[in-house]
Amino acid sequence: MPARIEDVAAHAGVSTKTVSRVLNGHTTVRVKLRTRIEASIRTLNYVPNPSARSLAGNRSYLVALLYDNPAAGSSYVMELIVGVLQACKETPYNAVLHPFEATEDLVAKIDGFVAQHRPDALILAPPHANNAKLLQRLDELELRYATISSKSRQSPIDISFDERKAAADIVGHLISLGHRRIGHVAGLKGHGAHAWRLSGYRDALRKAGIAYDESLVIPGDFTFASGMAGAKALLNRRHPPTAIFAANDDMACGVMREGYERGLAVPGDLSVCGFDDTPVALLVSPGLTTVHQPCREMGRMAVESVLQSIREPDLQRHTRAPYEMRLRASTAAPAKKR
Amino acid sequence: MPARIEDVAAHAGVSTKTVSRVLNGHTTVRVKLRTRIEASIRTLNYVPNPSARSLAGNRSYLVALLYDNPAAGSSYVMELIVGVLQACKETPYNAVLHPFEATEDLVAKIDGFVAQHRPDALILAPPHANNAKLLQRLDELELRYATISSKSRQSPIDISFDERKAAADIVGHLISLGHRRIGHVAGLKGHGAHAWRLSGYRDALRKAGIAYDESLVIPGDFTFASGMAGAKALLNRRHPPTAIFAANDDMACGVMREGYERGLAVPGDLSVCGFDDTPVALLVSPGLTTVHQPCREMGRMAVESVLQSIREPDLQRHTRAPYEMRLRASTAAPAKKR
DNA sequence: GTCAAAAGTACCAGCGCTGTCAAATGAAAA
DNA sequence: TTTTCATTTGACAGCGCTGGTACTTTTGAC
DSSP, X not given: OOOOHHHHHHHHTSOHHHHHHHHTTOSOSOHHHHHXXXXXXXXXXXXXXXXXXXXXXXXXXXXXXXXXXXXXXXXXXXXXXXXXXXXXXXXXXXEEEEEOOOOTTHHHHHHHHHHHHOOSEEEEOTTGGGOHHHHHHHHHTTOEEEEESOSSSOOSEEEEEOHHHHHHHHHHHHHHHTOOSEEEEOOOTTSHHHHHHHHHHHHHHHHHTOOOOXXXXXXXXXXXXXXXXXXXXXXXXXXXXXXXXXXXXXXHHHHHHHHHHTTOOTTTTOEEEOSBOOTHHHHSSSOOBEEXXXXXXXXXXXXXXXXXXXXXXXXXXXEEEOOEEEOOTTOOOOOTTO | OOOOHHHHHHHHTSOHHHHHHHHTTOSOSOHHHHHHHHHHHHHHTOOOOHHHHHHHHTOOOEEEEEXXXXXXXXXXXXXXXXXHHHHHHTSSOEEEEEEOOOOTTHHXXXXXXXXXXXXXXXXEOTTGGGOHHHHHHHHXXXXXXXXXXXXXXXXXXXXXXXXXXXXXXXXXXXXXHTOXXXXXXXXXXXXXXXXXXXXXXXXXXXXXXXXXXXXXXXXXXXXXXXXXXXXXXXXXXXXXXXXXXXXSHHHHXXXXXXXXXXXXXXTTTOEXXXXXXXXXXXXXXXXXXXXXXXXXXXXXXXXXXXXXXXXXTTOOEEEEEOOEEEOOTTOOOOOTTO
């Protein structure tokens, strides 16, 4: 039978209430006493019973991570999860992972979830971070939440990185290599990742004085198949692009596949770059030039911020995580012939 | 404020205890009454408070998934997680994910984890499934657990699939294409996945009457880099193999990269196959021939079995999940010239 | 040395549920 | 019909902790 708070109190010669104060970080305990109590806790290997804590304190010590359908098996989400779990480990909080599809009955579903788990805070991964109805419901339920890469300014706490600038950087890199006709396979409309990355693409073209050609932008949906389809459309043009910027790595892989099917050399005949730097970027050959999105870091930050906001309800914070270009072998100067 | 069991009892005109019986699936409630209570539960949108339940019932309704260092960002684990979460959703149980490194202080670490979360059951992913010390400690703590792909017969509940046969199948496929000199980049020693896949490789050779040549087997560690290194060693031979079987997909990608660096065509000059069918197998070009390991399904099964074993403590069950070959474009008949 | 503020104690209710065990019920037996 | 006994239901304590109130002790400023 594990030790109880009572045992610790007896061991340290104090009241249970004082032990409780120490456990909960209340500042009204003198250092000397606190030290003694902490020693007793360690000696007895005491760990508070989370259920009793939750029940009495009306808190669950749970942070829920809401992400979209995992069927995609998206490594983006995996990385987020890793970050969230890491961050939780350093706190008394625990993570609940919840794949969540925002269908018609969103409100009922979220209510059910909240009723069942009673999380103290939520973290919304894209695209939920942009779902106004969802955010509204959470506000009504007076739940704290953090969003990741939210488009809307509604969210009090948001962790993002400058996707627009990152996209501009990577397209700028293609331009600096000498590319002038650059295709773009865009993401799913409605996702922030669609708009920002497209804007960045346009920014880079503008900066280089290259006219924007709408027909060089093909809509995609972040899947490998849509990347292939996008590449097919672009490469079937009379003047195909010499480089393609895909709005994520999976689509970039699709582009590379289409190139492969046609016997085009990457990067010799076609430069390809992606976005996100998911693990696959390292595994494909040639290695994929992409932008490293600090998913783990963002997961961590989301947890930290949202927990802080429990203590400071007025907290507003829009954090921008740093990103990095990862220049690998899938991009090079265009072939001489043109 | 959400409904409490008391509210349901009042609404249905019974005692709280009877409601509790219905909630916990006790069979000693008359059908008529049970129906009435279930109706009340639905009307009031009642969901039991998990903390109160745990506290009173001395159960946590938690299933812990112990997996190895997630730094690898392994999609194997991701798939397992998805399966485990799915399975939990249909039960009152929740999953706790716990990346866990089995270092020296394993016992202390596992004790700490158990003290903190008090899971009712554990699921051990490889390589923990083979860690005798860990299993022993769990036995001492009288915790129920299921292992996934455990080598040892110690585990009462294990979910696996016939890796040896699967490996033999895929190497058999290479042989049937006409390959005779087939290299193998093996996994990390100690992992079941190392021994089984190597045995399968040998089985297939034996069956085809091809002599086993130890020098064609290069040790690896399941990483991309070790796959590259293994391929390097194999391709530097005076008579390089015409096909390489890597013990997992990441290493197969490393093999493909090494081929790419040398200007070898896959599958024209070198056939490559992997194992696991992680998402990357679909993303690389050419698509990777591999064995589909039903990770999700195995995660689900592990949860189901281990929960069943809570009700039936004597339960022993070694389940074999079905696997499938995924023949893609990375394998073909060897070049004519030899 | 005085006194207010801070730090700590003692005590108890109660969070929402389940386990124990006794009471009520109902069907079969007498 | 009454008795018997298994089945079904209920009353109540208590799981381990925190919040609150009321009170005592310590601290440090003057």
